[in-house]
Amino acid sequence: MPWTKDALKKINIRKNLEISDPSPEMFQIRHVLGQKDIWFFVNPDMKKTAYKKVEFPTGDKIPWKWDPETGKMEIYSYNESPSVLTIELDPLESLLLVFEPGKLNAHNKAETPEARGDTVLVITGPWKVDFHHINGNNFSLTFDELKEFGTSTDEKLNSFAGTVFYKIMFDSDGRGRWLSLNNLNRGVAEVNLNGKNAGVCWYGKPVFNISSLLKKGENTLVIKYTTTLSNYVRTLKDNPAAVRWTKGYSPVVSGLTGKVVIFN
Numbered sequence: 666m667p668w669t670k671d672a673l674k675k676i677n678i679r680k681n682l683e684i685s686d687p688s689p690e691m692f693q694i695r696h697v698l699g700q701k702d703i704w705f706f707v708n709p710d711m712k713k714t715a716y717k718k719v720e721f722p723t724g725d726k727i728p729w730k731w732d733p734e735t736g737k738m739e740i741y742s743y744n745e746s747p748s749v750l751t752i753e754l755d756p757l758e759s760l761l762l763v764f765e766p767g768k769l770n771a772h773n774k775a776e777t778p779e780a781r782g783d784t785v786l787v788i789t790g791p792w793k794v795d796f797h798h799i800n801g802n803n804f805s806l807t808f809d810e811l812k813e814f815g816t817s818t819d820e821k822l823n824s825f826a827g828t829v830f831y832k833i834m835f836d837s838d839g840r841g842r843w844l845s846l847n848n849l850n851r852g853v854a855e856v857n858l859n860g861k862n863a864g865v866c867w868y869g870k871p872v873f874n875i876s877s878l879l880k881k882g883e884n885t886l887v888i889k890y891t892t893t894l895s896n897y898v899r900t901l902k903d904n905p906a907a908v909r910w911t912k913g914y915s916p917v918v919s920g921l922t923g924k925v926v927i928f929n
Contacts, residue, residue, distance in 0.1 A: 702763070703763050706752060710757075721749075728747055797828045797830070811921045813850055856888055858879065899911035
């Protein structure tokens, strides 16, 4: 905001960083620990992607992307200067960056899906879909393609809350390092390929490393999807608390949608 810039200039407070075209789609906070400069970025928007060029006051320190879930770290991609980065955050995605002194070597490089390679395979239906409702009512359907069910005209679907298992078998030539889902629609997705877990995602880009799981020939993919509760809670007309909290609610979009793609 203009008045903020003027105030900082008058009281001689130096900027932590320089963001091209600042906007509400991106928030950041900084912490310093010894020789390390730590930034946490977040895009709180549920629909818009935040894409910014950011200049950091870190000189030639190396930018590392840290994964707080796994503890893994990898070099954040940059062009000429390690202090000038392009940051792209999908809706509800966050980024933890740590700048620290050091030099690059071949062992610093890690596989990341930032620079997406060629599409190897688009997995198409039919999908066997098993619904496990939190009220104990389970049922199965077949989807020719992934589609949302939360706003369906079928009351069994638009009132569903619980866990959905999407199952499919597909043939592969063994090529491909990453599997991406299109849209989680506020749900949580856990991917299992050939009986082995590839990871869990509930925010940001739903991309999973399958380089050690994919095999040549027939593969079995199971995606465990957990919905939000709102579509079910709004149907509990005999529960005063549920009626009060969901007053005016309409069914929300739920389920996996779009293509499932394997790429390099």
